[in-house]
Amino acid sequence: MSDRKTERLLNLTLALLATKRYLKKSEILSNVLGYEGTQETKERMFERDKDDLRSLGIEIEVGDLDIFFEDEPGYRIPQKSYELTVPELTGRELALLSIAANYWNDSILAPSAQSGIRKLQSLGVPMTFDFDFRAQYRFENPTALLDDITSAIASKSQVSFSYDSASLKLRHLEPYKVLFWNGFWYLIGRDIDRSDIRLFKLSRFVSPLTIVKKKNQFVIPEGFNAQEHLPSENLEIARIAKVEIRKESGLILRNRGSILSEGEEFDTFQIAYENENAFLREILWFGASVRIVEPIELKLSLIALLQEVIR
């Protein structure tokens, strides 16, 4: 029955929180409700309960009562380490935090965001909503690995995992940060085999995460900036294409290019593009209404792509 255990854990927490001095183990076992059975059973119960409370993040301080009781340690939960201390929040700030907590809908981040916000709402600050967020955000749900990854980052432990790339390989990594980039989740860190910073998409992990038990195996370099390691499309130099667009067609392309000359059936436009594949897809969308004039390489890529289709 989980009732009795829950009750005992609650009583233990209440007692250790209420005391200013350390409580002797014998005092706890005889006074806190729920410790029953032989001395040995009670002691084993108490050891387990301490571990359980610690796993909830509750700090139990162990101290010597005084010099005469050296062999019997005392216990207490310092109020300061137990309770939430955040700087004075305004009602508006609390409302902002609630909106933030609700952003995760039903993804795996939602339960912790929700329990976090409940604690903030127990501080006695009334919320004031005087703004609206109209833009919703649709994102990839983080995988269950997220928890393991953030705890490996916290303990600075190396991780390994199989990753689905050109060849399926086991990767060894010093995990630095979890990156949420345009709605997708990545792990960024130092690839130990390659001795270089690498980026891994969480959805392409094909094994659970193995975390090395040792802690503090590495330090994240001072001033590490994940953003500098992104393969940014913006860094690709924009190129200019010359294309012919049939009259009354390809409206989206017309809108984003500039007209060079008008013709009978086709008008000629100049359009900037960054990523060749993306641009080819954009052009192919309009079928036979758009024809590439230059660059020649772009035109040849398009023809090759189409010949693939009919092959």
Place this chain on the structure above:
Amino acid sequence: MSESALDRTARALDLVPYLLEHQGISITELAKVFGTSEKQINEDLILIHMCGLPGYTPLELIDMYYEDGFVTVSDPQSLDRPRKMSRTEMSSILVSLDLIKSLRTDEIGSEIEALQRKLQNNLEFENPFVVVQELRQQPVQKILESAIAKSAAVEIVYLGANRDTRSERKIIPIEIYIANKIAYLNAWCETSNGDRTFRLDRILSCEPIPGRALVTRSERTEIDSGANSIILTIDKSARNFLEDNRAIINKIDGVDEATVSLNSIDEEWLIKTVLGYGGSIRVISPEAISLKIADRAREILEIYGENSGKTGK
């Protein structure tokens, strides 16, 4: 489903201080806030009621009062303050604050920054998350947001991609959402008498229609679903198709070459999209679509004067 004693303990420890600041809250509301059932909350309350400090006389027990489904706490004993937030609780809120900040350019963005500084000063750990959101702000967004707030109608000029048209439409904006790097608008379109989705960057102009309020709208109409299944094989090189179109993908099998089944979608959309990936996406079924794609490819090759070989002449 049985819950561990530990999970229950954690909830009970959080329930007491929450009740203290929400005196007279209903059990229904509590169940909603704590994401559990009313039955569970009832059981938790009975349990908490029996806990307290050594001595366990009425004076030392948590003093709580519940009647007709409403709860009041008069003495929480030593549980008067909320527990500190865990690393995951704090960081899951910090990451969404970051996200909201990156989506806003107005004064709320700087307000969030100040709030984050306030919280971070107090942080006992490093925030493991970094948020990078690239989104070109669209000038029409402000007008649309205020129209949504007022349920007001607007008139837009829109470039439609599927049928390559430019149209004037009277719409009632419902919701703006951002997916990948693109902002979309869901709206009731009076002109076509149905729900439509628009890309913000393809709205050429947007004017409020004065004095127009919400008209009765029909329920959301889904594109006819499930009639015939669409199956594609997708090569690794086209894997961003999978990522960009999560919303319509039903099922994925295979690693090197994925076989994907899609929910019903617009045929023209499918043809145009698949064509853009060259040979890396193949339509297995329906075969008719795969033939149409090949025809379209030949048609385009012709404007380049390329002999496509199989034109049947």
